[in-house]
Amino acid sequence: MINACVIGLGGRGFGLLKYVLLKSEDIRIVSLCDLYEDRITRALDHVKQFGMTDAKGFTDYKEALNVRGVDAVFIFSDWSTHTEIALYAMKKGIAVASEVGCEYTLENCFELVRTQEATGTPYMFVENCCWGKEELLATSMVRKNLLGTVVHCSGAYGHDLRNEIAYGHVNRHYRFDNYRDRCCENYPTHELGPIAKLLNINRGNRILTVSSFASKACGLEEYIQTREDATEEMKNTKFKQGDIVTTILTCSNGETIHLTLDTTLPHSYSRMFTVRGTKGAYYQDTNSVFLDGDKEFWKPVEYYQTAMDNAKRFEEEYLPSLWKNITPEEKQLGHGGMDWFSYKAFFDALQQKQEMPVDVYDAATWQSVAVLSEISIQQGGAPQAMPDFTNGKWFKRPAKDVCEL
Secondary structure, eight states, X not given: OEEEEEEXXXXXXXXXXXXXXXXXXXXXXXXXXXXXXXXXHHHHHHHHTTTOTTOEEESSHHHXXXXXXXXXXXXXXXXXXXXXXXXXXXXXXXXXXXXXXXXXXXXXXXXXXXXXXXXXXXXXXXXXXXXXXXXXXXXXXXXXXXXXXXXXXXXXXXXXXXXXXXXXXXXXXXXXXXXXXXXXXXXXXXXXXXXXXXXXXXXXXXXXXXXXXXXXXXXXXXXXXXXXXXXXXXXXXOOOSOSEEEEEEEXXXXXXXXXXEEOSSSOOOBOOOXXXXXXXXXXXXXXXXEETTOTTTTOHHHHHHHHXXXXXXGHHHHSOHHHHTOOXXXXXXXXXXXXXXXXHHHHHHHHTTOOOSSOHHHHHHHHHHHHHHXXXXXXXXXXXXXXXXXXXXXGTOOOOOSSOX
């Protein structure tokens, strides 16, 4: 049994508490924390319905982590606090499961690594998209050489967040400040995480450079002008965050990675996960597999019409059993099952004293893209060197997928 502290009880935090943590027989909630009392009260009321009547609520995360017997902390607070809380917890020997976000300084990334190495406290960066069905199907194809040698991957965070960002202060959400004050690839890990695992980043491969470019920022301001209930603060704010941010990463093994941040223009949700290899390609948006020798490549419109969703015919051979055996109940536990699979991996690794599938080096590398992209944009797209957070260990570290493929 894992005695857990949960920090951050907003929309994402309360959702994970309700639909993931309290669905696990491995978790017992002993303390809860948020800046807002009403969120704490709501969470405590819900936890007590599961018989955890001794759980305590706090507005100070240090007090929440000092409750006797806490084994692990789940960090669901705003991005700017993730590292600070994780550092405090690891120094106390409390295992960390941290939600995703971005970083603000390279020093924070280095300190995260140094503290985990010094304390040996388990740490996992819970990037749920690493457990995505399509991402794992494509990774399995790569591991079994169906797509040949991979030379390029791309991904995106394409998500119309105009309402969430614009009403950030109204709804006590942190994205408003980020979009007002920064221009960068501010949410890189949904698209980069699965690609980094596929390319064995920090395990025989590493990212060398980051180059980023940003469009002008119009989407949020024009959206706000259409809203009759917009506050004066919203109407008077000039946002720095470009509507489209394009980032190119280069890797030591020769691959390139293309990332796109697209959150302030009308758009259907898409991660645009794509893998290009010497024998074929996978495209998430159409769930299509293209293999060398397919006869209709030269008729793009007709081929895409027939290839739409054709990846399903590869599932029997290549889809990991994790997804083949998913239950209807698991599908309901957040993002079609990704949330459950990712947190279950943390529960299992912690209890079995195994290596975390997404570790502190991954966390530092992926989040540092935000910092480096900000500098690159300011310098007209100039490449920025990616630090080696493994201090040379990447060269010999064995590959590790998030599940058996």
